[in-house]
Amino acid sequence: MSSPKPICGTQGAGSTDSVWDSILLLWGLVGTVAGVIGAITNAAATTTIPILGITGAGVGLIGLSAAAAALAVVFTVLAFAIDRCSHPDGLNTCSSGVVNEIVESFDEAADEVFPFIAMHDRVDVVVKRDYWHLVQNAAQFVKCAGDSIGSPIIQCLYETPAVCAAAVGATVGAIVGGIGGIVVGIIVGAAIGCAGSGPFYFFCLLLACIIAAIIAAVIALVGAFIGGQIGKAAADDPSPTNTEGSNIRLGDYITTKGNLIVSASFDGARVYWFVTETTLHGQSTGSPQFSHTDPDTNLTMDACPRDFEPPK
Amino acid sequence: MQALVALAKALFGKLSYCSKSGALAGLVAGFFCALGLLQLAETPMSLSTTDLFKGGLALGLLAWLVLLLVIGVLLRYGLKQVALFAFIIAVITALLTVFINYAIQVPVLAVLIGLLVGILVGLLLCWFCRRR
Numbered sequence: 272m273s274s275p276k277p278i279c280g281t282q283g284a285g286s287t288d289s290v291w292d293s294i295l296l297l298w299g300l301v302g303t304v305a306g307v308i309g310a311i312t313n314a315a316a317t318t319t320i321p322i323l324g325i326t327g328a329g330v331g332l333i334g335l336s337a338a339a340a341a342l343a344v345v346f347t348v349l350a351f352a353i354d355r356c357s358h359p360d361g362l363n364t365c366s367s368g369v370v371n372e373i374v375e376s377f378d379e380a381a382d383e384v385f386p387f388i389a390m391h392d393r394v395d396v397v398v399k400r401d402y403w404h405l406v407q408n409a410a411q412f413v414k415c416a417g418d419s420i421g422s423p424i425i426q427c428l429y430e431t432p433a434v435c436a437a438a439v440g441a442t443v444g445a446i447v448g449g450i451g452g453i454v455v456g457i458i459v460g461a462a463i464g465c466a467g468s469g470p471f472y473f474f475c476l477l478l479a480c481i482i483a484a485i486i487a488a489v490i491a492l493v494g495a496f497i498g499g500q501i502g503k504a505a506a507d508d509p510s511p512t513n514t515e516g517s518n519i520r521l522g523d524y525i526t527t528k529g530n531l532i533v534s535a536s537f538d539g540a541r542v543y544w545f546v547t548e549t550t551l552h553g554q555s556t557g558s559p560q561f562s563h564t565d566p567d568t569n570l571t572m573d574a575c576p577r578d579f580e581p582p583k
Numbered sequence: 584m585q586a587l588v589a590l591a592k593a594l595f596g597k598l599s600y601c602s603k604s605g606a607l608a609g610l611v612a613g614f615f616c617a618l619g620l621l622q623l624a625e626t627p628m629s630l631s632t633t634d635l636f637k638g639g640l641a642l643g644l645l646a647w648l649v650l651l652l653v654i655g656v657l658l659r660y661g662l663k664q665v666a667l668f669a670f671i672i673a674v675i676t677a678l679l680t681v682f683i684n685y686a687i688q689v690p691v692l693a694v695l696i697g698l699l700v701g702i703l704v705g706l707l708l709c710w711f712c713r714r715r
Binding site for chain 1: 584587588590591592594595596603606607610613614615617618619621622623624625626628630631634637638641645653654656657658659690691692693694695697698
């Protein structure tokens with residue numbers, strides 16, 4: 272007997288998005304350190320920023336605001352780069368099934384505007400029931416196909432050099448853009464020229480800080496866009512292929528071998544990060560969304576060694 | 584860097600999506616509260632409840648835009664899916680962060696207070712939504 276069919280969806284565990292966690296930590300650190308620096312240097316007093324030659328009340332606060340926003344962008348891009356370029360330890364294993372969906376990297380408009388968020392090429396495989404234990408073990412989420420019975424799938428990521436290159440390029444671009452953004456943010460914020468006293472002055476200065484932060488963040492993001500596009504263009508962006516060198520297609524019966532992990536970027540589901548070998552066995556006569564009964568019936572012999580089979 | 588990721592997961596990994604959204608909004612609001620409090624320390628003045636309310640609303644809108652960008656676009660949850668929820672959590676978190684920070688008046692704690700307020704607001708909103 273193989274494992275019972277896993278229940279689709281969340282397995283009762285909480286959120287696991289590690290990029291989001293990193294953003295919270297890094298933004299918290301940036302904000303807190305900025306507050307401490309502001310208190311130590313008395314940034315709200317009349318200050319001169321020597322490099323820019325700008326003097327005025329609250330200029331220090333405007334500078335802090337712009338710098339914190341630019342750093343927040345840099346750290347956000349860096350958090351994605353760490354995630355996309357990581358090679359975490361997992362289970363070296365093997366499974367087989369039918370290809371239900373293929374999502375290539377840079378397939379959305381947002382991936383072009385923010386190249387650092389692009390994900391590696393992904394092939395969703397409706398797995399044979401023999402491999403359901405791989406879908407379920409330690410998973411916080413079980414992904415399923417859209418067929419009537421909700422057949423479990425394993426999402427298979429194929430390492431795409433352009434994805435990591437874009438994320439690294441975007442990080443460099445964000446740093447360069449961030450430096451420029453801080454300068455422009457301070458100049459524009461100071462040019463608002465808040466003066467006087469009372470609530471109007473208070474809110475004017477706060478508005479100048481917000482404007483400086485937005486300008487610094489936007490210019491840092493523009494830098495990330497340019498750096499990301501350069502990185503992407505400099506690296507390969509191949510489609511997922513099988514061992515025979517041909518592209519994987521919808522409906523292919525395949526065996527995938529690789530590193531199976533619980534991925535925070537996929538709701539805590541078990542995914543191959545990354546597939547190292549794909550063997551083609553033929554093509555289904557059906558069409559997505561596939562049921563597990565299709566490969567159960569038509570893919571009786573796959574390329575997984577007997578060691579990978581669940582105990583009978 | 585891996586240590587940083589591990590620390591982030593240890594601190595925030597168990598939080599729900601609601602609490603993480605609130606935390607992000609609280610960080611934004613708390614940071615600008617810190618700047619405001621630094622300014623108040625330099626030029627002391629009294630702000631009315633209406634002033635604080637308007638300031639909180641403005642920071643709430645800013646935090647909402649940040650949530651839309653980070654959660655809706657960068658983390659791929661979708662703008663339509665998060666817009667209303669993000670607006671509610673951002674405005675409530677920012678208003679509470681402004682009032683609490685103004686009462687406490689410690690600039691170096693403002694970001695931390697925003698973070699904690701956001702986590703609690705998210706927690707309560709999720710609990711409230713589940714009950715309905």
